Amino acid sequence: GQQLNQSPQSMFIQEGEDVSMNCTSSSIFNTWLWYKQEPGEGPVLLIALYKAGELTSNGRLTAQFGITRKDSFLNISASIPSDVGIYFCAAFAGGTSYGKLTFGQGTILTVHP
Amino acid sequence: DGGITQSPKYLFRKEGQNVTLSCEQNLNHDAMYWYRQDPGQGLRLIYYSQIVNDFQKGDIAEGYSVSREKKESFPLTVTSAQKNPTAFYLCASSIALAINTEAFFGQGTRLTVV
Numbered sequence: 642g643q644q645l646n647q648s649p650q651s652m653f654i655q656e657g658e659d660v661s662m663n664c665t666s667s668s669i670f671n672t673w674l675w676y677k678q679e680p681g682e683g684p685v686l687l688i689a690l691y692k693a694g695e696l697t698s699n700g701r702l703t704a705q706f707g708i709t710r711k712d713s714f715l716n717i718s719a720s721i722p723s724d725v726g727i728y729f730c731a732a733f734a735g736g737t738s739y740g741k742l743t744f745g746q747g748t749i750l751t752v753h754p
Numbered sequence: 755d756g757g758i759t760q761s762p763k764y765l766f767r768k769e770g771q772n773v774t775l776s777c778e779q780n781l782n783h784d785a786m787y788w789y790r791q792d793p794g795q796g797l798r799l800i801y802y803s804q805i806v807n808d809f810q811k812g813d814i815a816e817g818y819s820v821s822r823e824k825k826e827s828f829p830l831t832v833t834s835a836q837k838n839p840t841a842f843y844l845c846a847s848s849i850a851l852a853i854n855t856e857a858f859f860g861q862g863t864r865l866t867v868v
Contacts, residue, residue: 683860742799
C-alpha cells in the first residue's frame with residue numbers, strides 16, 4: 642500500500658533554532674498537507690499544498706510540494722516553546738486510491754527554552 | 755461555527771462489549787474518515803466514506819464497523835471482535851471527489867478497555 646516515510650522521528654532543539662522535516666514516498670500524490678497535534682487533541686491543519694513545486698508559508702512555517710510529487714518538506718524558523726508537538730505530513734492520492742488520506746508516522750518536536 | 759464534533763471525549767468499555775463513537779460535521783463535506791492512533795504512533799485509517807450510503811475499508815478495518823446514513827454523521831462501532839481496542843480515535847472530513855482538498859479533524863475519543 643501507499644506509505645509516507647517521515648523523518649526525523651524526533652527532534653530536540655533550543656528555542657530560536659530552525660527546524661526541518663520531510664516526507665517521501667514511492668507513490669505520486671496530488672495534495673500534501675502538514676498538521677500539528679498537541680497531546681490529547683486532534684491534528685490541526687497548518688499548510689496545504691496543491692501543486693508540484695509549490696512553496697507556501699504560514700507565519701514562521703514554510704512547506705514545499707516536491708517537483709516529483711513524491712515528497713514534501715516543512716520548515717519552522719526561529720522555534721519557540723509553543724511549537725512543541727507532533728507534526729504529521731499527509732497526502733491525497735489519485736487513481737484507485739482517490740479520496741484516501743495517507744499519513745506519515747510523525748515528527749515529535751521538543752523545544753528547550 | 756463549522757466543525758467536526760466527536761463524542762464522547764473519553765469512553766470506557768468492558769471486555770466483550772460493542773461501543774459506538776460519534777462523529778458529526780456541519781462543514782457540508784462529502785467525505786469522512788476514521789483513524790486510530792496508538793501512543794507514539796501515526797494515524798492508521800480504519801474506514802472512509804466519500805458519499806452517503808457508501809464506505810470503504812481502510813488499512814485496519816477488522817473488528818470495526820461504520821454506517822453513513824446521513825451526510826453529517828459517520829459513527830464508528832468498535833466490536834468485541836477488535837482484540838486491542840484501547841486507542842485514541844480520530845474522525846476527519848473533507849470535500850470529496852476533488853483533487854485539491856483539505857481534511858479537518860475532530861478532537862478525538864480516547865477509548866479504554868477495562
